[in-house]
Amino acid sequence: MTALVRAAHAGPAGAVTLLAVLLAVAERLEPGRVLLVGAAVLAGQLSIGWSNDLIDAARDRAVGRTDKPLASGALRPRTVRIACALALAATLPLSLACGLASGLAHLVLVASAWTYNLGLKATAWSWLPYAVSFGLLPVVVSLAGAPPEAPPAWVPIAAALLGVGAHLVNVLPDLADDAATGVHGLPHRIGPSRLPAAATAVLVAGSVVVAVGTRFTLASVVALGCVALLAAVALVGRGRTPFLAAVAIALVDAVALLAAQ
Structure with a gap:
């Protein structure tokens, strides 16, 4: 089981x-x-x-x-x-x-x-x-x-960006294995050196959409501030730090999306 x-x-x-x-x-x-x-x-x-x-x-x-x-x-x-x-x-x-x-x-x-x-x-x-x-x-x-009732348009847009960011982050640990077996998706084409920055950019965009969609409520602004700090860590970090920072941004985005409902 x-x-x-x-x-x-x-x-x-x-x-x-x-x-x-x-x-x-x-x-x-x-x-x-x-x-x-x-x-x-x-x-x-x-x-x-x-x-x-x-x-x-x-x-x-x-x-x-x-x-x-x-x-x-x-x-x-x-x-x-x-x-x-x-x-x-x-x-x-x-x-x-x-x-x-x-x-x-x-x-x-x-x-x-x-x-x-x-x-x-x-x-x-x-x-x-x-x-x-x-x-x-x-x-x-x-x-x-x-x-x-359908949600406001910004909600699925923010969720879609969260999904794409999660995809880019999720593939990071498996890039070598995937490439060895003929899997060449978007993350593999971006390349391991640029992938953390790309994932971070997409996830930050999701945070911005939530902030704009909620008209910059206190919760969304706080979330955006946290994301900005994590993005800086992701861009300057080494080793697994960019990966972990991108995961943290994805979690903040998910919480912000929930708080906005």
């Missing part, structure tokens, strides 16, 4: 689900609706994580990824295929139970993430599924309300 959870990319799946639940709470959805949104997002994220490891199993074995249960032999492909199919099957009714508009938006979100797994990750368009899926997340939550 532990191996199956690891193969689902439990950390990212849990983080996205938690963000969706917190957005739902911030939108003041009823408790049952909050749980429904959380269940739909979790099912979709599990399908995304398991499909990723299934598709990448051969590449992971080629570079000796012992942390990957499928690559190490700790988990049978059939087990993951069944789990992925069940999660995907659950995603459809759970999504539509949140409302037609919300459900359709969530299905597009999940389909977008699957396109990354199915091949876009190895192209210059690797950023696009992250922009679409993260940008749609607050839309899914807002449309799940009664009555359903």
